[in-house]
Amino acid sequence: MKGKMKAAWLRGLRNFQIVEVDMPRIKSNQVLVKVSKIGICGSDRGMWDEHHFFNELYKWEDFEPGEHGHESVGRVVEVGKDVKGIKEGDQVVRLNLYDSMDLKMANFAEYAVSDCCIPCNGANPDVMCFTDPVMVALNHIHHANLSPGDTAVVMGQGLLGLIVTQLLIHNHVDVIATDVSQKRLNFAQGFGAKVYHANDPDMVKKIKELATNIQAVIECSGSDEAIDSACHLLSRGGSIVVMGATRTRITFNYTQLRIKGASVKFPMNRVNHKDNWLTAARLLMRGEIEVKSFIDKRDKIENIQWVLEHYDDEWIRVILDVGDSY
Numbered sequence: 262m263k264g265k266m267k268a269a270w271l272r273g274l275r276n277f278q279i280v281e282v283d284m285p286r287i288k289s290n291q292v293l294v295k296v297s298k299i300g301i302c303g304s305d306r307g308m309w310d311e312h313h314f315f316n317e318l319y320k321w322e323d324f325e326p327g328e329h330g331h332e333s334v335g336r337v338v339e340v341g342k343d344v345k346g347i348k349e350g351d352q353v354v355r356l357n358l359y360d361s362m363d364l365k366m367a368n369f370a371e372y373a374v375s376d377c378c379i380p381c382n383g384a385n386p387d388v389m390c391f392t393d394p395v396m397v398a399l400n401h402i403h404h405a406n407l408s409p410g411d412t413a414v415v416m417g418q419g420l421l422g423l424i425v426t427q428l429l430i431h432n433h434v435d436v437i438a439t440d441v442s443q444k445r446l447n448f449a450q451g452f453g454a455k456v457y458h459a460n461d462p463d464m465v466k467k468i469k470e471l472a473t474n475i476q477a478v479i480e481c482s483g484s485d486e487a488i489d490s491a492c493h494l495l496s497r498g499g500s501i502v503v504m505g506a507t508r509t510r511i512t513f514n515y516t517q518l519r520i521k522g523a524s525v526k527f528p529m530n531r532v533n534h535k536d537n538w539l540t541a542a543r544l545l546m547r548g549e550i551e552v553k554s555f556i557d558k559r560d561k562i563e564n565i566q567w568v569l570e571h572y573d574d575e576w577i578r579v580i581l582d583v584g585d586s587y
């Protein structure tokens with residue numbers, strides 16, 4: 262399609278600008294999606310204020326307008342001649358399947374090109390924006406190697422932690438959830454987790470009194486204290502799965518990990534895990550996982566800079582309107 266579109270352009274530290282650019286052109290194996298909704302991920306915030314490890318890998322000047330954001334839903338407006346199974350008018354979730362750690366996903370724009378997407382006609386677009394984080398949670402749970410009846414600690418009940426907590430409880434794993442926010446702990450408790458406040462200096466002691474065999478700790482908080490607690494909480498032969506690490510250096514308690522023969526895993530998301538994307542989309546389409554109550558704020562994409570400047574740490578998810586809603 263020819264013409265112009267609006268896009269949010271991350272020009273540097275804490276600096277999104279709205280610009281007008283040419284519409285993207287599709288290749289024969291691609292579709293053009295008119296984006297309707299997009300979530301602001303913790304990684305988008307982290308890259309905006311330069312505390313994410315991605316900032317060490319990518320330079321601002323490499324990014325074009327619209328080339329951030331990865332949690333979008335939209336409607337197909339043009340279909341390449343070699344594309345099968347997708348037609349004009351389909352509502353779709355755009356997948357970010359990339360082998361090369363290419364972050365140029367181009368979702369913070371009115372229109373976006375896609376090589377691969379999942380149709381989700383009739384589903385609530387707000388809900389389908391959570392497909393990416395649910396996929397990430399599924400990938401990390403897979404690496405925790407848990408079975409029904411096992412006990413896991415989920416540290417940090419931000420969006421990912423709350424999704425991991427729910428999915429583990431659905432899989433009959435006993436979950437101990439920690440966070441510094443009572444609001445988030447209340448959500449986790451509502452899903453069936455036992456909850457502990459991470460500011461309690463006796464938290465580790467209390468959890469160890471409750472659970473003698475913790476097979477996995479899934480770290481979703483991004484805090485150094487949580488990593489240290491994870492090393493102490495884990496039982497022999499268990500695994501720590503790190504998903505909350507946004508920084509470039511993390512310190513582990515070697516003694517604790519060594520005497521326990523522990524494994525530490527850093528699963529990389531998205532790289533050709535289409536199965537997890539399909540599972541995530543289906544869980545959301547069937548309403549088998551609660552996400553709607555995590556939306557604390559809605560705004561327009563034009564206001565992305567304002568939203569990031571005024572971001573409240575108690576917010577769990579912000580959804581931006583990009584185009585016409587359905």
Ligand SMILES: [Zn+2]
Nearest residue numbers: 302303393394
């Ligand atoms: Zn994300």
